[in-house]
Amino acid sequence: MATTTSDVQIDIDAHDEHHHGPDKGLMRWVKTTNHKDIGTLYLWFAFTMLLIGGAMAMVIRAELFQPGLQLVEPQFFNQMTTLHGLIMVFGAIMPAFVGLANWQIPLMIGAPDMALPRMNNWSFWILPFAGAMLLSTLFMEGGGPAFGWTFYAPLSTTFAPDSTDFFIFAIHMLGFSSIMGAINIIATVMNMRAPDMKLMDMPLFVWTWLITAFLLIAAMPVLAGAVTMMLTDRNFGTSFFDAAGGGDPVMFQHIFWFFGHPEVYIMILPAFGVVSQIIPTFARKPLFGYSSMVYATASIALLSFVVWAHHMFLTGMPIAGQMYFMYATIMISVPTGVKVFNWVTTMWRGSMTFETPMLWAVAFVILFTIGGFSGLMLGVAPVDIQYHDTYFVVAHFHYVLVTGALFSIIAAVFYWLPKWCGRMYNEKLAKIHFWWAVISVNVLFFPQHFLGLAGMPRRIPDYSTQFADFNMISSIGGFAFGASFLLLTYIIVNCIRNGEPVKDERVWESARGLEWTVATPAPYHTFNEPPKKAEILNESSHIGAH
Amino acid sequence: MKYIILVFFIFIIYSLGSALYYMMKDGDGSRRMVKALTMRISLSILLFIFVIFAFWMGWIQPTGVT
Amino acid sequence: MQSNNQYFVPHGSYWPIVGSVGMASLLGGFASSLHGNVLGTGLMVLGLVIIIFMVFGWMGQVVLESESGIYNKQVDRSFRMGMGWFIFSEVMFFAAFFGALWYARNLAVPWLGGEGNNFFTGQVLWPDFKAVWPLIQVPDVSKYTVPKGIIHAWEIPAINTLALLTSGATLTWAHWALLNNKRNQIIAGLIATIVLGVIFLALQVAEYGEAYQHLDLKLTSGIYGSTFFMLTGFHGLHVTLGTIMLIVILMRVIRGHFNPENHFGFEGVAWYWHFVDVVWLGLFIFVYWL
Ligand code: HEM
Ligand SMILES: [Cu+2]
Numbered sequence: 047m048a049t050t051t052s053d054v055q056i057d058i059d060a061h062d063e064h065h066h067g068p069d070k071g072l073m074r075w076v077k078t079t080n081h082k083d084i085g086t087l088y089l090w091f092a093f094t095m096l097l098i099g100g101a102m103a104m105v106i107r108a109e110l111f112q113p114g115l116q117l118v119e120p121q122f123f124n125q126m127t128t129l130h131g132l133i134m135v136f137g138a139i140m141p142a143f144v145g146l147a148n149w150q151i152p153l154m155i156g157a158p159d160m161a162l163p164r165m166n167n168w169s170f171w172i173l174p175f176a177g178a179m180l181l182s183t184l185f186m187e188g189g190g191p192a193f194g195w196t197f198y199a200p201l202s203t204t205f206a207p208d209s210t211d212f213f214i215f216a217i218h219m220l221g222f223s224s225i226m227g228a229i230n231i232i233a234t235v236m237n238m239r240a241p242d243m244k245l246m247d248m249p250l251f252v253w254t255w256l257i258t259a260f261l262l263i264a265a266m267p268v269l270a271g272a273v274t275m276m277l278t279d280r281n282f283g284t285s286f287f288d289a290a291g292g293g294d295p296v297m298f299q300h301i302f303w304f305f306g307h308p309e310v311y312i313m314i315l316p317a318f319g320v321v322s323q324i325i326p327t328f329a330r331k332p333l334f335g336y337s338s339m340v341y342a343t344a345s346i347a348l349l350s351f352v353v354w355a356h357h358m359f360l361t362g363m364p365i366a367g368q369m370y371f372m373y374a375t376i377m378i379s380v381p382t383g384v385k386v387f388n389w390v391t392t393m394w395r396g397s398m399t400f401e402t403p404m405l406w407a408v409a410f411v412i413l414f415t416i417g418g419f420s421g422l423m424l425g426v427a428p429v430d431i432q433y434h435d436t437y438f439v440v441a442h443f444h445y446v447l448v449t450g451a452l453f454s455i456i457a458a459v460f461y462w463l464p465k466w467c468g469r470m471y472n473e474k475l476a477k478i479h480f481w482w483a484v485i486s487v488n489v490l491f492f493p494q495h496f497l498g499l500a501g502m503p504r505r506i507p508d509y510s511t512q513f514a515d516f517n518m519i520s521s522i523g524g525f526a527f528g529a530s531f532l533l534l535t536y537i538i539v540n541c542i543r544n545g546e547p548v549k550d551e552r553v554w555e556s557a558r559g560l561e562w563t564v565a566t567p568a569p570y571h572t573f574n575e576p577p578k579k580a581e582i583l584n585e586s587s588h589i590g591a592h
Numbered sequence: 593m594k595y596i597i598l599v600f601f602i603f604i605i606y607s608l609g610s611a612l613y614y615m616m617k618d619g620d621g622s623r624r625m626v627k628a629l630t631m632r633i634s635l636s637i638l639l640f641i642f643v644i645f646a647f648w649m650g651w652i653q654p655t656g657v658t
Numbered sequence: 659m660q661s662n663n664q665y666f667v668p669h670g671s672y673w674p675i676v677g678s679v680g681m682a683s684l685l686g687g688f689a690s691s692l693h694g695n696v697l698g699t700g701l702m703v704l705g706l707v708i709i710i711f712m713v714f715g716w717m718g719q720v721v722l723e724s725e726s727g728i729y730n731k732q733v734d735r736s737f738r739m740g741m742g743w744f745i746f747s748e749v750m751f752f753a754a755f756f757g758a759l760w761y762a763r764n765l766a767v768p769w770l771g772g773e774g775n776n777f778f779t780g781q782v783l784w785p786d787f788k789a790v791w792p793l794i795q796v797p798d799v800s801k802y803t804v805p806k807g808i809i810h811a812w813e814i815p816a817i818n819t820l821a822l823l824t825s826g827a828t829l830t831w832a833h834w835a836l837l838n839n840k841r842n843q844i845i846a847g848l849i850a851t852i853v854l855g856v857i858f859l860a861l862q863v864a865e866y867g868e869a870y871q872h873l874d875l876k877l878t879s880g881i882y883g884s885t886f887f888m889l890t891g892f893h894g895l896h897v898t899l900g901t902i903m904l905i906v907i908l909m910r911v912i913r914g915h916f917n918p919e920n921h922f923g924f925e926g927v928a929w930y931w932h933f934v935d936v937v938w939l940g941l942f943i944f945v946y947w948l
Contacts, residue, residue: 597948601940605936611932612746613742615738615742615925615926615929616735616738616742623837626830626833626834626837629830629928629929629932630834632826632932633830633932633935636826636936636939637823637827639939640819640820640823640939644816652948654811654812654946655791655808655811655946655947
């Protein structure tokens with residue numbers, strides 16, 4: 047096209063850029079528009095946040111090791127629970143999944159890169175600033191936010207420290223980053239797919255992320271609205287959440303959970319996708335019920351917008367409301383059950399082997415299901431009166447988030463790391479780590495079910511003595527689980543630096559997927575030419591026989 | 593009255609939404625987007641006229657302190 | 659040209675990190691200035707300047723690239739999708755505030771007045787409170803200002819509605835002109851749209867002045883004032899942004915950018931304007947009428 051405006055000088059090397067690799071030095075990472083670089087940045091950021099959030103959890107479990115106030119002030123304890131939750135949700139789990147999406151989606155759909163590469167860089171580079179702003183609240187006068195990760199009004203409006211305004215803006219930034227990331231993912235999947243790949247040819251990880259991106263774009267702005275109302279209630283005299291002005295603190299909960307419940311699915315749907323990639327590989331069978339998986343994911347996503355008030359059964363909702371939210375919530379377990387059934391059926395009579403990624407995936411299926419069952423129990427309105435705000439809820443969401451979302455992230459890292467860096471991790475150490483983590487995590491969280499059923503409230507630094515034994519067990523499990531991450535760090539760093547080089551394109555001989563057709567380690571630029579139909583079908587992990 | 597206004601509104605949002613869809617789907621050169629937008633602005637003007645008319649007929653009252 | 663078959667992937671960019679620094683100083687500065695930190699205000703202004711610099715730098719680069727022809731149809735589609743889904747996120751942001759309005763009017767205020775199973779709520783908290791909408795007499799008059807009245811639909815709001823609707827029509831006129839390649843008509847339509855947008859904003863400022871000075875209707879006037887100002891305020895902010903974008907588009911048209919085959923920038927901004935216009939119609943109906 048010769049329409050070039052004559053004096054235009056563009057500082058991009060559009061013609062030879064496909065041939066050269068990454069820049070040198072630190073600026074490579076600051077300027078990068080490469081989906082693999084950005085994926086790496088996301089994953090390291092998430093890992094750092096995981097360790098910081100984990101350190102806070104250690105403080106919490108140390109304080110709860112014995113009844114009585116032991117180590118920290120109650121106010122500080124509350125800051126720890128609050129920031130632990132916020133950092134794990136917004137700093138660790140969500141960015142980790144976006145990192146996986148960045149690395150994998152272009153590779154899995156045969157695209158040269160993400161659709162909007164500069165914006166992709168921005169989505170990431172907002173995060174360190176937002177994370178720093180969030181953490182800085184701990185060092186401010188009056189301390190950091192101490193109202194729990196759900197920041198209910200009026201605790202977060204009338205009675206909150208000054209640092210809350212920094213927290214609010216950190217949330218705004220995190221939300222902005224997530225929305226841009228999600229827009230990019232939708233545009234990539236819808237527009238960058240190899241022309242021969244139909245929607246129903248896409249690997250399930252891509253499908254689940256596409257649907258998650260939709261959830262993000264619909265839910266995050268509502269959260270932004272909620273914190274904006276908080277901001278004006280705190281500083282400009284509005285009364286959204288103050289009954290004295292005609293508002294309602296319960297309205298905060300409605301708005302928050304309208305975001306919050308889709309948010310929990312934002313954190314679990316990509317996990318479903320990961321597990322649906324790993325299980326077929328190591329069961330050496332195509333994924334069972336692919337299309338039902340797609341429909342189940344979509345229906346979970348849609349339903350997730352109409353069940354939010356199951357977090358609010360004790361707010362004095364009208365009975366009709368409670369009934370509706372109870373039935374709607376229980377309905378979600380139907381598509382969730384479909385998924386669990388499909389994973390199990392995929393493994394059924396497969397020739398299974400248990401390499402580390404598979405171990406994590408199988409642990410996911412079992413332990414996530416436990417979390418799903420406790421969720422069902424919580425969804426039953428009359429009994430939630432007993433369970434609400436107890437350790438039973440804590441046990442529930444840690445089963446779905448730690449042994450669910452986090453386990454799937456670890457599984458994904460072990461599964462794809464050899465492809466990313468061209469080196470194999472130490473299988474023996476990784477297996478030791480797996481068993482260490484999976485045992486300790488159950489020691490950590492399973493007793494919390496009993497504590498909750500016996501009535502121990504959540505978010506307290508002290509408790510009555512009949513809860514002492516289970517708390518001690520839980521804390522011991524907690525320290526062991528925390529320590530397992532030191533080993534994980536070693537395994538990963540060791541793999542990247544000294545791991546056994548892998549040359550095979552198909553790192554796992556039974557794996558299917560376009561990502562296994564590019565060289566190992568994955569070159570800086572891949573799929574400048576889209577793959578053709580035959581290859582796409584041949585590489586499908588859900589059709590044909592392996 | 594409320595319902596007539598609501599129905600109008602739904603159609604307006606529908607035409608606005610379909611314009612968005614055509615914008616994303618069609619790319620340059622298609623006229624579906626501009627047609628949908630023309631639809632949406634015409635409907636909006638009609639709705640405005642209807643509101644004025646309804647007020648004039650005394651069917652609706654603006655929000656006010658009573 | 660060979661590069662046109664390839665999807666254009668820029669090779670590194672400094673704009674995003676500039677944007678992040680700007681955003682962090684804008685918001686961090688704002689938060690500190692809320693707590694009486696003078697440096698915070700300075701930081702905030704600096705952040706705003708950086709962001710404006712970033713937006714123009716980044717967009718300017720995109721415009722140059724677009725006009726130089728290295729974007730193919732596929733890149734164009736990515737931008738279209740990006741814009742579309744971004745606006746969807748805006749819809750959801752407004753939805754939160756419309757939802758708050760709905761909840762306050764139909765649930766919170768009636769419940770405070772003792773409706774449904776909330777008889778004792780009314781009795782125990784503020785027995786004298788009467789649930790009416792618009793809520794003038796807030797439950798606790800010592801905490802919030804009591805306005806003397808509200809803005810009536812027949813005053814500025816109706817004129818503003820007329821202005822915005824007309825601007826939608828002139829913009830559509832310009833849109834048709836673009837597709838039919840009538841350059842002068844595009845420019846005339848865009849100018850008319852921009853002028854109407856500015857008129858709208860000026861009237862909105864006048865309306866706020868009236869509310870604050872004569873009616874005592876403020877952000878602090880309880881839930882009516884809160885929802886009223888937040889909804890119209892955020893809408894006004896979007897009109898401002900839309901007007902700026904329209905001005906940029908006008909400049910580009912004058913410079914000869916866009917043609918019937920290549921005009922995503924125009925369509926994106928046009929849709930944005932129509933969206934802001936419909937939000938106003940919603941405000942006009944749900945805040946001022948129903
Ligand atoms: C089978 C599906 C599920 C059902 C029926 C369910 C049900 C519930 C219910 C009723 C509550 C509120 C309990 C209370 O506060 O009294 C709850 C809390 C929670 N759930 Fe689930 N859940 C399900 C799956 C999930 C998943 C997949 C996640 C995340 C990945 C999740 C994360 C959470 C979190 C974080 C909370 C606690 C929120 C807080 O801090 O109060 N849930 N769940
Ligand atoms: Cu929920």
